[in-house]
Amino acid sequence: MENKSISDVIEAYLKEILGNSAQIEIRRSEIANHFDVVPSQINYVIKTRFTIQNGYLVKSKRGGGGYIRIERVNLLDNVDVLNSLIQAIGDSIRERDAFAIVQTLYDEKVITRREGDLMLVALSKQTLDVGNTTVEAQLRARVLASLLNRLRYES
Amino acid sequence: MENKSISDVIEAYLKEILGNSAQIEIRRSEIANHFDVVPSQINYVIKTRFTIQNGYLVKSKRGGGGYIRIERVNLLDNVDVLNSLIQAIGDSIRERDAFAIVQTLYDEKVITRREGDLMLVALSKQTLDVGNTTVEAQLRARVLASLLNRLRYES
DNA sequence: CATTTACTGACTAATCTTGACCATTATTTT
DNA sequence: AAAATAATGGTCAAGATTAGTCAGTAAATG
Structure with missing residues (x-):
């Protein structure tokens, strides 16, 4: 039962803070730091678990004040x-x-x-x-x- | 029918830990190691003893955090x-x-x-x-x- | 002795993790 | 302004970590 990869944990965390909200905005580096993984792993988690097939839309912005927005859709x-x-x-x-x-x-x-x-x-x-x-x-x-x-x- | 093979023992072990649970998740290498057999023997046990005809559904995932899930169905x-x-x-x-x-x-x-x-x-x-x-x-x-x-x- | 069942291991496939390098946007400096 | 610099996120490929397949051999069974 304790066979979760760190990607699974990050996925669960993001869904947890998503909660009932329609969307969330995160900072890639913050999440990566929180779980002590390289930033690109956040991209991996998103790419494999927050796709449109899974019912999520993801938008992002680079540069200062950059973010990753995850939105749940029907x-x-x-x-x-x-x-x-x-x-x-x-x-x-x-x-x-x-x-x-x-x-x-x-x-x-x-x-x-x-x-x-x-x-x-x-x-x-x-x-x-x-x-x-x-x-x-x-x-x-x-x-x-x-x-x-x-x-x-x-x- | 008198001498139990190691496959029979593994089968019994898996059904034992399944117990009353609807499903279990195992690591192939752990079970293989526990009984000192090659990992692929676990596949053999599952393929021959945990079929849908016997009332079991099996699902697995490879890679980090991989697992084999055995579920009992009605x-x-x-x-x-x-x-x-x-x-x-x-x-x-x-x-x-x-x-x-x-x-x-x-x-x-x-x-x-x-x-x-x-x-x-x-x-x-x-x-x-x-x-x-x-x-x-x-x-x-x-x-x-x-x-x-x-x-x-x-x- | 023939047939079925069990076991092994080399090779394959899927998934996760990491890091080097790239792209974009905001802010500061000239 | 324009240019430089800082501050973000993106991509991709290599390596690590699991499980799957299959064919060959061994053992058990009838």
Whole structure:
């Protein structure tokens, strides 16, 4: 149970201070210093755990007074968010990214646990493996897009 | 059946620490070290004794903070219906027949209306069209089989 | 003796961590 | 102003740290 990497800890910390707020602004160096890691690790945590697929938008500014802003967003509600999500999917998507999207939909209570589980198997590598990873990723993008559109126009 | 192999011992050990918990997380190298076997033997034990048929789901992560998670799941009652439907699929199925199976699932109250709708889009000609009718039908069979298998248990 | 099951280890894959170097913006100096 | 300097965050590749695969060998079983 105590198998957390420092990246996991930082992720939890950021989500903790995010709390119910719509967004937070951090200083990369401060967080890095707080956990005694190199600053670029903060980029790693953000890049792997606060993606649009996970339901987060991240903006930053360099230079004096610079910051990193993390914003939690709803995937299907907001047109801009949906557009960036669709763009992120494109005509090809990896299993990991597709799974993150389903997880986010569940977290947002857009889908039930069971619906999410069914979506996951339909998008899984095991199911979609056709001996060609490129084709597989393309198929996954189409399946996911179909599912999202169904959810979008349903209710 | 008299002499227990080390794999049997490891199996018993894992089930012991699983106890009443819904799931456990282990480090492959730790268990391997504990029983003085090569790490890959842990994979062997898991692959042969902690299958979904036995009521276990296994998930893992590599790299720093990596782990192997073993979760006990509940196998459901509808197994009869599902088994016969899986039989009927074969390795290829037309959209019409797939839709009929989904309808049956709904009629038998194995799935909800919404779950059925999601399954239908994932199985539709529009979603699975890859320019080759044969491949498309094979793909549909795999997606449907995966969905049905997923319905056999809940986590 | 034949077949199935168990075990091993070399190789592969995924994820995390670090640091050198780059880019941008604000502030100070000339 | 323009130029220099300071103060941020970004990128990328190498190395570290896990787990996965697979084929070959050994052991157990019938």
